[in-house]
Amino acid sequence: MVINVIVVAVTLLMGGFVGVWLVCPRCRPWIEAPKWQPLAWDEPVQRAISAKAGAGNPVGKTNPPSRT
């Protein structure tokens, strides 16, 4: 019984996600859009670091540049 409950719950959950994705194209950006958010965090800092580190290695080779 426990196994059946788990299998049914997993199946419903997976099926629900795939079903919504397939039958409701309008929902897709609603589900997918948040993935762009992290690119907006600390954007100016990232740009400054990228400029110093080079385009191929946008972040992290050095400390953030001093602004004082």
Added chain:
Amino acid sequence: MATSQELRPTDLRTIPALIRWHGYAALGCVLYVALLGLVMSIRLHSPDWLGGVSWLSWGRLRYAHTQGLFFGWLGNAFLAFLYFAVPRLAGRPVTGVRLGWALFAVWNGLLVLPGWALVQSGVSQPLEWAEFPLPVDGAATLGMLMAVAQFVVPLLRARVSSLYVSAWYVLGGLTFTLLAYPVGNVVPEYLPGAQGATFSGLWIHDAVGLFVTPLALAIAYAVIPAVSRRPIYSHFLSMIGFWLLFLLYPLNGTHHYVFSSIPMEAQKGAVVASVYLGADVVLVVTNLLLSLRGRGGTVAADTPLRFVWVGVVVYLIVSLQGSAQAIMPVNRFVHFSDWVIGHSHLAMIGFASFIALGGLLHAWRLTPGCRYYRGAAGWAFWLLTLGLTVMVLDLTAAGLVQAQLWQGDLPWLDSVRASAPFWWVRSASGFVLLAGFLAVVAALSTGPVVAPSPAQVPTAATGQQDDAEEEVAGFRWLKNAYVLTAGAGFGLFAFSFVVLGLWPNRTLGEQIARTQPTDRPARTASEERGRQVYSQEGCMTCHSQLVRFTEDDVRRFGPASQAWESGGDAPQMWGTRRVGPDLAREGGRKSRDWQLAHLWNPRHVVPDSVMPGYPWLFDGSPTRPGRQALDLVNYLESLGRDAQLTGLSGPGPLPGRDPEEERRKGMFCDCAIPRTAGKAPVWDTTLAVGEGERFARRGAEVFARNCAGCHGPEGRGNGPAAVALTPVPRNLTTARFSDRRLSESLWNGVRGSSMPPWNDLTTGDLRGLVAYLGTLAPKEPPPELTGAERAMARELYAKQCAVCHGPDGAGNGPSASILAPAPTNFHEVRPTTAYAEAALAHGVRGSAMPRWGGKLMPDEQKLLARYVRSFSNEE
């Protein structure tokens, strides 16, 4: 929709301070935790190092190690990162600055530090991942409640359509943990035995799966795109991963007690959920690694991202390993061994700590006022990677060796001896790990200071999401984050609570009511106090009290533990690791003196033992046990008593049963297992000269490893434990023993003395011992008695000795059956003349043999000594 303008300048000043303070607290804690781990590791191969100091007792350090890792290191590191990430995820500041400082004070001042102080001073709770005692549980719950108010509330005000996956994990993880922690920590305090184990099993896995994992994944999902400047591969896949994780992780808990008395249906459910979870982790990790396609150079160059990348890869490995070891054929082999310790270190260091370090380093280098030294961070990465790799490979190999040895009939101690080289390597890897964490401290406390930057303004929302939300206005009821919190936090918690907690408990309750014997004797007050001592010293971290329903367990320890047996244990003491043997049936196996000598210094009675001594339970000497030592021994003596009284386990097979059949099916029937006693095989030592010498040499080695602690290195009964034992260990040089007598004593032990059974030694070892012991006493010719002497001696003997030793010296006189140790059977034991005379003159301490000096004339004593020596027909 929140905007960046809602952040006040004071928030921007204060949040970095909280990041720094939690970060420094995390670093302090991880150094202490790593040091504790190193000390414990060293003491496994050098058990007397730092011995004798109660607050450095191995079990107490283990409590401090795991709880310190959980709350002190990971808890503080996660909180530091949340102060960095939540304003960005929510687009608004955390709830309050004062709340932040209060949370810091509660987390460290009321939770971590008092928790450490209490468990190291002996106040603890014997539940895995819940070792801090109940008052500290209150502080932990308060801290979690404050964390929810600080971090979840800002996110709750956001709309689901603008929530990035990291925010989902923060919401789900903090809410779920707030609910699961009290259940896992408090319920088993009041629900005993197997019933409590269902809930403590849930928490063991929830601690890792619903606190550590979600917050680590929140970091991974945040750092990877932020550093690689590329979005994650698929937010859709990340959502599936999130929901499956919150559905499946809490259903895994019972896989820690596979083959126990918890209903098999719940066990199998947990196994199925574990396998599903492995598949889910494949999905999550694939999504994360696909996000780094074409960014190999960034991963290689950026240390925080490299930490996260390794953490993600290890997450895949450790999860697939976890799924595999939950499956019954694997579980029956590796459970209780160092394999599992390797698994937990891989999870807690390789996955959780690496990702936490990546998140902390990333937040640190972007946080004004923090110092960040990139070179030291790089050193930290390589040192930690090296240390972790060596430790995990070493522990995994050690686990396989231990598991293999436990499969057979070899003595338990063989697995301890075989583990020693692995434990040395483990300690070496521990030094490397400690050096790695010191490098982390250097990376975060030296180097240039990060300057304040007006650019660090959190943004969470974009017009894109607003548009998207407009398009699906029909799903208004889904739009707010509280729906998500209710589902993943409350809903799935309730689901697991019912499916793996309440449901199996109902079955267990019925089963216990049906099977438990009536009128079970309750534990005495002393035994209850002993249980507290057992708990405070963390004995269950090395000794299980759970004979599993596996053939190997049953063959070694006796019939499997029934649910009703631990019905008096709240919280339960099942344990999940065996360095030493299972103790569920310990009562009656060793004498009280043996137990006390063993507690004072285990190596006095078991020379190769790695168990720590507990001298603080004594008043300066093994012969002066304190109340706690006596209570603990009383408790140990009570273990398995109920099973013996009900005939579940006992000294021999039930009448009319086939012993072999019982041994094979023992785990499924209520029957006795002929493991610990019975008719002894006799190891005949009438061997060819060369072969006899070979066996004697082998016996000498076995004697030195197992017997010298009591009998002394030369068998003179003067080993280090002898002073604590009554009767004193036999001086084996004062008598010659028949093969039968030696075999009997080795197989069954000697009743009324501290000599335990040694029937777990191999046949070769036992035969070797018999051969060696036969060489210890000098060969003296049999006495010659004239007819008159014999007649006089016979009369004396019949008058003074026969009542115990029997009319013909066979040790079967009318009083013999009530004497322990039993009177000497002179047909099997021929004392030397000197010893026989001394025993007659002075008696034998600890036995019923009285002093005959002063009652018999010296000549009579000498005559009797010669007479009893004449019974034996040994040449």
